[in-house]
Amino acid sequence: MARQTTGFGRRAVLGGAAALPMLRPTWASAAETVRFVVAEYSNATGPYFEQMAQEFHQANPGIDVKIEVVNWNVLLQTLQTDISGGTAPDLSIIGTRWLLDFVKDGVAEPMDTYMTPDFKQRFVPIFLQPGSIGGKIYGLPIAASARAMFYNKAIMTRAGFPNGPTTWDDVVAAARKIKGTGSYGFGLQGKEIETDVYWYYALWSYGGELVNSQGKAAFDGPAGVQALTLYKMLVEQGLTESGVTSYNREDLQNLFKQGRLGMVITAPFLIGQIAKESPNLQYGIVPVPRGTTQSTYAVTDSIVMLKSSRVKQAAFKFLEFIFSKQPRVLFNKNEGFLPTTRADAEDPYFADDPRLKVFIDLMPHAHFAPVIAGWEDVAQDVINSLQSVYLGNTQPEAALKRAAGQADQVL
């Protein structure tokens, strides 16, 4: 066992070396270089942005865009290290839920002064909302997705729901029929990123809220307890896959692609993965099951401009290009995301696809993750409590009270 990594040593060394690049002279007038950190959504992400940088450079020979592709799992850490070390990029894709921390630390630049009214008009309004903090726009929606339920047609037809479930009662009834046939009924995510979100689906469908108007935890209310009691019952009666706490989002999607899972709630990018990896799978997409109301979870990722950038005009010029119609359509087709600008929403690829339409139609019922400092902490507390319920160690109400108590220390 000869290796150790705490991360701190590395960070400190990088911090020490970081002063050097600042000594380099700036050639701002001759040719500007815009450094753009992009998150890797798929194998197509890097080539796509390289191609965009090239096309942009041909139209604007004075500006070079340098693309740096970073894996999602280390993206925040990479940015933290670069920003604290003084080598921050000019633009970066980030998870919108990190944005508040960026704004609080004063590392993100508000973009309102760069945006013409015409540019602002390009966006679907609901997707601009998560990137605005205190009335200023700090993040532009590069990627958006909502969630819906995928169901396996063969399995669900045998279970008596050929058109998929519409309510949680349908889900339970179908899963009872599927149990013991060698397939799993309802796929329940039990570990890693978004394990909490998987429970919010049910919570919101029973009319619950995550935080109240005072900014305190509200997920331990009746809707939350009802949702978690439902999930606990599903686990205990064997209506989910077994060993719930060893399945992350990708594991569940893999089960579904293999045709071994009846129902799973996830994002539209599963459509593209199924087309590539198991094109013969017969499946349908329906809205997230109803409890007392219709709901879904919507997520955006944002492009932010870093305050430390010395080429802000050039960087924004590149953003104007990225958020024009052709680049947007190509990006969303590659990655399987929803349109965030009006122009690409009207493209026949999105407007006429019945599967994507399910997601787009759910948008009016969409909930976003709360924009609250420390939300990442709260999500982790919630995940721990959910796991302890799925493992049968704690009762739903007690577990949620515990998580809410911890959350209120942060919120």
Next chain:
Amino acid sequence: MVSAGQASEQGQPAALPRILPPFLRPARHGLPPLLLVLPSLLLATAIVVYPFFVIVRLSLSNVSPFGQLRGFVGWANYAAVLADPIFYGALWRTLIWTAAVVGGTVLISMPVALVLQQEFYGRAIARIVIMLPWALSLAMAAILWEWSFNADYGMINGVLRNLGLSSGAIHWMARADTAFPVEIGVGILVSIPFTATIFQGGLSSMPTEIYEAARVDGASGVQQFRYLTLPLLKPFIQIAIVLNVIYVFNSFPIIWVMTHGGPDNSTHILVTYAYELAFGLGRPGPAAAISVLMLAIVLAFTMVYLHLQREPT
């Protein structure tokens, strides 16, 4: 050495050695000793002392998720850590993890080294096979084992099913009761090459005559091991224990790759918990405090252990 010594005796002015303090005196060497160790001292300063200074400063500051210092907070980070029940769970688990992995490694490496010391056909290959896992990065080894223990398509469940030992899929990583022992097992496996190599080095440095003498006196194999091999091997066992404790205590990849410290924080050890605090939850301050505490624990262990070992002689 000899020629350099002669050269300095002839070339140096006679007065100089008396003016300089002893450690700078050229004496019989061509260069002052301090000058010779200076490069490694500088390197150690850059690699060890500077980060140590940074981490202590972080642990006493309010640090933003982006590593910006928002001011001095004294012991607040330490107080927060010491009031955190997950910290104590991780601390206790770190002790179990370290004791189990190091103990298991030493127990298994000993017979492995003894066997490899015997003459047999294909010994060279066997030695290489034992050494090979060392060439694999820990993270890669952990990923391989994570796949092997996967409930749905893993090799382990497949073998158990084929042998008729289990009917359903065992979800190894779903609960700490199974996940943590599996992680300890992987920890032992990847530590064996290093430890067995130390023991082999010790065994091959032993004189063969004493074994011949012992055989003449009628000592059995067990007696030879108990009264000759073990005492002679003692310094090697000690160094293997100290080095392994330091490595294993700080070992991050296996647990992080296989369970991320979950479910419900039930497989965290201190180093994975510190990482999660710093980079998952954006709290570098308390994470730095844990790192400093970890350093203190390892230092204390090493000092106590070395002291205990010195006493008898």
